[in-house]
Amino acid sequence: MANSKRFVVLALILMMATIMPLIEARAFFVFGDSLVDVGNNNYLITTARADSPPYGIDYPTRRPTGRFSNGYNIPDFIGQRLGLSGSPLPYLSPELTGQRLLTGANFASAGIGILNDTGVQFVNILRMFQQFSYFEQYQTRVAALIGPDRALELVNGALVLITVGGNDFVNNYYLVPGSLRSRQYALPDYVVFVISEYKKLLMRLYDLGARRVLVTGTGPLGCVPAELALRSVDGQQCSPELQRAAALFNPQLVQILSELNSEYGADVFVGVNTQLMANDFVTNPQAYGFITSKVACCGQGPNNGIGLCTVASNLCPNRDVYAFWDPFHPSERANGIIVDKIFTGSVEYMNPMNLSTIMALDSRV
Numbered sequence: 001m002a003n004s005k006r007f008v009v010l011a012l013i014l015m016m017a018t019i020m021p022l023i024e025a026r027a028f029f030v031f032g033d034s035l036v037d038v039g040n041n042n043y044l045i046t047t048a049r050a051d052s053p054p055y056g057i058d059y060p061t062r063r064p065t066g067r068f069s070n071g072y073n074i075p076d077f078i079g080q081r082l083g084l085s086g087s088p089l090p091y092l093s094p095e096l097t098g099q100r101l102l103t104g105a106n107f108a109s110a111g112i113g114i115l116n117d118t119g120v121q122f123v124n125i126l127r128m129f130q131q132f133s134y135f136e137q138y139q140t141r142v143a144a145l146i147g148p149d150r151a152l153e154l155v156n157g158a159l160v161l162i163t164v165g166g167n168d169f170v171n172n173y174y175l176v177p178g179s180l181r182s183r184q185y186a187l188p189d190y191v192v193f194v195i196s197e198y199k200k201l202l203m204r205l206y207d208l209g210a211r212r213v214l215v216t217g218t219g220p221l222g223c224v225p226a227e228l229a230l231r232s233v234d235g236q237q238c239s240p241e242l243q244r245a246a247a248l249f250n251p252q253l254v255q256i257l258s259e260l261n262s263e264y265g266a267d268v269f270v271g272v273n274t275q276l277m278a279n280d281f282v283t284n285p286q287a288y289g290f291i292t293s294k295v296a297c298c299g300q301g302p303n304n305g306i307g308l309c310t311v312a313s314n315l316c317p318n319r320d321v322y323a324f325w326d327p328f329h330p331s332e333r334a335n336g337i338i339v340d341k342i343f344t345g346s347v348e349y350m351n352p353m354n355l356s357t358i359m360a361l362d363s364r365v
Contacts, residue, residue: 025082025083025084025102025103026082026083026157026158026159026362027088027102027103027104027154027155027157027158027159028075028078028079028082028084028087028088028103028104028158028159028160028161029088029104029105029106029107029135029155029158029159029160029161029210030075030087030088030104030105030106030107030108030160030161030162030163031107031108031128031131031132031135031160031161031162031163031164031205032108032112032161032162032163032164032216033108033109033110033111033112033113033163033164033166033167034048034050034068034108034110034111034328034329035068035073035074035108035163035166035216035329035330036073036074036075036106036108036161036163037050037066037067037068037073037090037106037108037109037110038065038066038067038073038075038076038087038088038089038090038106038108039051039065039066039067039090039092039093039106040066040090040091040092040106040107040108040109040126041066041109041110041111041125041126042066042090042092043090043092043093044092044109044124044125044126045123045124046110046111046122046123046124046125047121047122047123048109048110048111048119048122048125049066049110050064050065050066050067050068050069050110050308050309051064051065051066052064052310052311053311054070054298054309054311054313054315055067055068055069055070055309056069056070056071057070057071057315057319058070058071058319058332059071059072066090068110068325068326068328068329069325069329069330069331069332069335070297070298070319070325070331070332071319071332072087072332072335072336073087073332073335074161074163074335074338074339074342075087075088075106075108075161076335077335077336077339078159078161078339078342078355081339081343081355082159082359084103084104085103087106088103088104088105088106089105089106090105090106091105091106091107091134091138098145101138101141101142101145102142102145102146102154104158105134105135105138107126107131107132107134107135108126108131108163109125109126109127109130109131110122110125111125111167111171112125112126112127112128112131112164112167113128113164113165113166113167113168113171113172114128114164114165114168114194114197114198114201115168115172115194115197116128116129117172117180117181118167118168118171118172119167119171119172121171121175128164128201132201132204132205132208135208136208139151139152139155139208139209142154142155152209155208155209155210156209156211157211157362158210158211158212159212159214159355159358160205160210160212160213160214161213161214161216162201162202162205162213162214162215162216163216163274164198164201165194165198165217165218165249165253166218166219166221168194169218169221169242169245169246169249170221170226170227170242170328173185173187173190173245174241174242174245187241187244187245187248188248191245191248191249191252192252194249195249195252195253195256198253198256199256199259199260202215202256202257202260202269203260206260206264206268210268211266211268212268212270212358212362213268213269213270214270214272214342214355215253215257215269215270215271215272216272216274217246217249217250217253217254217271217272217273217274217275218245218246218249218250218274218275219246219274219275219277219278219279220238220243220246220275220278220279220282221239221242221243221245221246222238222239222240222241222242222243222245222246223238223239223243223278223279223282223293224305224324224327224328225294225295225296225299225303225304225305225324225326225327225328226296226303226305226306226327226328227239227242227305228294228302228303228305229301229302229303229304229305229306229327230305230306235294235302235303236294246275250273250275253271254271254273254351257269257270257271257351261352267352267353270350270351270352270353270355270358271350271351271352272342272349272350273345273348273349273350273351274338276348276349277337277338277341277342277345277349278330278334278338280337281293281323281334281337282323285323288323288334288337289320289321289333290321290322290323290333290334291321291322292321292322292323293323293324295322295324296309296322296324296325296326296327297315297316297319297322297324297325297326297331298313298314298315298316298325298326299313299314299326299327300312300313300314303327304326304327305327306327307327308326308327309325309326309327319331319332319333320332320333341354342354342355343355343356344356
């Protein structure tokens with residue numbers, strides 16, 4: 001009996017010895033939509049998925065992963081620069097167990113929005129309340145592994161990225177002419193409503209323990225190849241209505257982040273001006289080495305902007321010279337440009353500070 005007890009104690013010591021170094025690395029959590037999904041939708045019965053070729057054509061495995069990209073997406077590039085071995089795994093992945101839990105998790109799900117009725121056409125997706133519910137479940141699992149105090153410390157010390165909001169316009173308000181939400185609200189009132197709901201989500205995220213949160217705005221919604229194909233008179237001019245939506249939404253988002261930081265007495269929420277970041281290479285693609293920001297690399301129809309990318313789609317031979325991979329999503333290289341600005345951008349890109357500054361400040365705590 002004494003020998004068996006010693007064996008159990010020794011096993012526990014060995015387990016903690018292997019876990020301890022990993023806890024010292026900063027965990028990374030991701031919430032949001034297809035711009036940051038790394039494969040959760042692969043495990044759901046939904047049409048919002050990117051698990052078939054040619055998605056992933058430039059990923060190291062050359063296989064689709066569930067990322068809406070030809071290769072890496074924004075969480076991948078951030079994770080690499082945080083010193084993680086890779087982007088946090090999808091929360092629904094059966095591989096996310098044991099020590100892998102300690103580096104974080106990705107809860108994002110393509111098709112979702114701030115509002116629960118956004119993305120209903122995709123049926124089974126992880127809406128924000130479900131992502132947060134899984135985050136609670138995650139914390140219970142980690143507490144069982146390393147204890148509740150250390151689990152809370154891990155979550156409080158983590159970096160969090162949340163990217164949501166674009167679908168509330170593209171796949172809700174403007175999805176069809178005379179949509180329910182467009183009949184219910186004039187655009188300025190709809191933006192106020194969406195922002196108020198977003199504020200509730202961010203407050204809930206704080207209640208769940210998040211203390212450093214990168215909050216992205218929407219990109220230039222009217223300028224993606226899908227909207228050029230559907231709404232532009234010549235395939236070149238951005239959709240004025242969707243651009244107006246982004247112009248109304250993003251400043252109000254910055255305002256609520258400032259309000260929340262004042263309320264909490266710390267710079268918990270950091271605004272990421274993805275509209276400006278993407279607009280740089282959308283308006284002047286050649287300056288960034290792109291040949292076009294009007295036509296997607298993979299797609300069909302005008303601007304390769306109709307539907308998602310499939311094996312039957314047109315496919316460009318060099319993805320690095322296209323700003324957009326498919327009708328809605330940036331190419332891997334464009335994602336890298338965005339992340340560069342997340343790390344080093346001035347206050348007009350990152351408010352109140354960029355991620356390099358955050359990492360330097362937090363390392364001194």
